[in-house]
Amino acid sequence: MSLTAPGPETRVYRPAELNKEVRLHIEAGFPRLWLSGEISNLARPPSGHLYFTLKDERAQIRCALFRGNAAAVGFRPENGMQVLVRGRLSLYEPRGDYQLIADGLLEAGAGALAQAFEALKKKLEGEGLFEEAHKQAPPRWPERISVVTSPSGAAIRDILQTLGRRWPRAKVRIYPSQVQGETAPAELVRALKAADRHGFGQVILLSRGGGSLEDLWAFNDETLARAIHACATPVISGVGHETDFTIADFVADLRAPTPTAAAVAATPDGPELLVQLRRQESRLERALDQKLMQQAQRLDHADNRLKQQHPQRRLDELSRRREELARRGELAIKRQLDTRQRQLQGLESRLAARHPKRQLDQLQQQVGMLRARLDRAAKYALESRQQQLASVARSLNNVSPLAVLERGYAVVRDKEGQAVTQRTQFDKGKRINILMDQFEVDAEVVDSPRDARLK
Numbered sequence: 317m318s319l320t321a322p323g324p325e326t327r328v329y330r331p332a333e334l335n336k337e338v339r340l341h342i343e344a345g346f347p348r349l350w351l352s353g354e355i356s357n358l359a360r361p362p363s364g365h366l367y368f369t370l371k372d373e374r375a376q377i378r379c380a381l382f383r384g385n386a387a388a389v390g391f392r393p394e395n396g397m398q399v400l401v402r403g404r405l406s407l408y409e410p411r412g413d414y415q416l417i418a419d420g421l422l423e424a425g426a427g428a429l430a431q432a433f434e435a436l437k438k439k440l441e442g443e444g445l446f447e448e449a450h451k452q453a454p455p456r457w458p459e460r461i462s463v464v465t466s467p468s469g470a471a472i473r474d475i476l477q478t479l480g481r482r483w484p485r486a487k488v489r490i491y492p493s494q495v496q497g498e499t500a501p502a503e504l505v506r507a508l509k510a511a512d513r514h515g516f517g518q519v520i521l522l523s524r525g526g527g528s529l530e531d532l533w534a535f536n537d538e539t540l541a542r543a544i545h546a547c548a549t550p551v552i553s554g555v556g557h558e559t560d561f562t563i564a565d566f567v568a569d570l571r572a573p574t575p576t577a578a579a580v581a582a583t584p585d586g587p588e589l590l591v592q593l594r595r596q597e598s599r600l601e602r603a604l605d606q607k608l609m610q611q612a613q614r615l616d617h618a619d620n621r622l623k624q625q626h627p628q629r630r631l632d633e634l635s636r637r638r639e640e641l642a643r644r645g646e647l648a649i650k651r652q653l654d655t656r657q658r659q660l661q662g663l664e665s666r667l668a669a670r671h672p673k674r675q676l677d678q679l680q681q682q683v684g685m686l687r688a689r690l691d692r693a694a695k696y697a698l699e700s701r702q703q704q705l706a707s708v709a710r711s712l713n714n715v716s717p718l719a720v721l722e723r724g725y726a727v728v729r730d731k732e733g734q735a736v737t738q739r740t741q742f743d744k745g746k747r748i749n750i751l752m753d754q755f756e757v758d759a760e761v762v763d764s765p766r767d768a769r770l771k
Contacts, residue, residue, distance in 0.1 A: 332409065339407035342414070346405045351377070351416060352424060355397045366393065370401055370416070378415040379403070389421045390528055398424035422529075429529050433536055436563055440538070445545045451569040452550040454519040454582055460487045461582060462517030462549070464507045467492040471525045471554075471575035478576050483583035489516050495524035500534035505543045512547045519582050520547065522564060523554040523575040535562035544568055554578025727751040739765045 322328055329337075353370040360366060364383035369376050379401060381389075393399065403418035422430075440446065461479065465471050467490055479488060491507040494500040504522070511520050522544070524535070534540070535555050544551050544567045551568045558573035565571040572578035623629060668674060728736045729749045736748060746761045 331412070335407060335409040335412050338412075339409060342405050342407055348402065348404050348419075351379075351401045351403075353399070353401070355393055355399055356395055358393060358395050368393070368395075370399075378408075378413055379418050380415060381418040381421060385419045385421075391423060393421060400424055429533060433563070436536065436538055436541075437566065440541055440563065440567065445541060446566045450545065454550040454552060454570060456584060458483070458486050458518045458582060460489070460517050461519055461521065462489050462491060462511040462514075463521045463523065464491045464493055464504065464511055465521070465523045465575070466495045469495065469525055471495075471523045474525075474574075474576045475521060475523060475554075475579045478579035479583060481587075482580065483586045485586075486583060489514075494534075496527065496531045496534055501537035501540055504534060504537070505540050508540070508543050508547065508551075512549045515549070517549060520549050520551045521554060521575075521578045521582055522551055522568065523578050524556070525575065526557040526560065532556050532560060532562055535564040537563070540564060541567045552578045552582050554581075 351370055353372050353376075356369045356371055356376070358366070358368040364386060366381040366386045368379050368381075370379050371377075381401075381403075400422040401416065401418045402420040402422075403416045405414070406417050407414055444450070463472065463475055465475070472490065476488065479486060489511075491511045493503040493507040495504070508520065508522065511517060522535075524532070532555060535553075541563045544553075544564060550570070552570045552572055553562070553565045553568035554572040554575040554577055555562050555564060556574070560573075570581055572581045727750075729751060730736050730741070731747055731749070733749070736742065742748075742761050742765045744761055744764050748759050748761060750757050750759055
């Protein structure tokens, strides 16, 4: 058989293209499904994902359970373990590996247990055991509490610690029982009936800690469910963790997610109540103080009104009015006398101002004032003339030749007494007179004038 190359009308796939299309067909063709088989080749990388192979006698398939879903698994998967896996089929394109992308993992027995759980739940619900009309409200302030649980588990420690912290006044009685295993359902029923029959507790706590579906299965027992429903005492269930639900939870009068939560649901918060009581006490004290103050104010008001309407008060008021009128009359008379006195003084002042002697005194004062002013003016004029004369004398002294002579200078005069100042006036043999400050001397020009030498 000869093989020829494909033509342009034929599509030729590359591996990546083919793997992509196959993945799309697989994912679209298969809905979410369940697989049952044995775990092998389990790998737990640091990423938190789980990778394993699920196999039976004739085939196997690769599975991947990513970190978010792996953290929700309620048990630790191991090689050789029979499990139920839920997920979607896909293809890992880089290698072309066909695989199951898992989103849930259960132990193999969990499937049958889940079916039994749903069947019993449906049956009891149909009989009305879950109806709210049959449920009793637990007491708000229980003084006695019965606890049905294992005496050695963590649940009883959590319950006792919570009760001691929240409501220490309540007395607690423990009805011990196994909480898992084959004998657990019967022991739980026996302990529950005993707690209800004794009538010690005003509320019964039915509790155990967390675990797998198999660990909690005793609380899915039908006999236990009917015993809870028949109890005359309110029953609070607190089984497992918040995500765990049992038949006992649906039948109980109140379901709590954990044993600690069951203890919380059964009791009030004592410390918080104490705080509230103290607040109420403070508010009552303030209200009482305010009420007493209001009553005291009303009493004072009534007492004042009574005093105001007493006859003696009326007499006292009339007496005060009489005294006030007398005082006001005296003040009016005094003001009138003062006014008349001021008027009389004014008239006397006016009369004194018009008397001739007063006018003569005023004229004499005016003459004295004018004489004083004339004396001051004459004195000022004389001082002014003296200052002017002194100023003129200083000016004359400054320009007087005598002042120059006092400084060692001399005046040269001819025989007629005229000052000789020109060079041509000094002829040889001419008689001259030299005037000094205190004396004068006659002299003769012995030589013709020459140029002056100052040094």
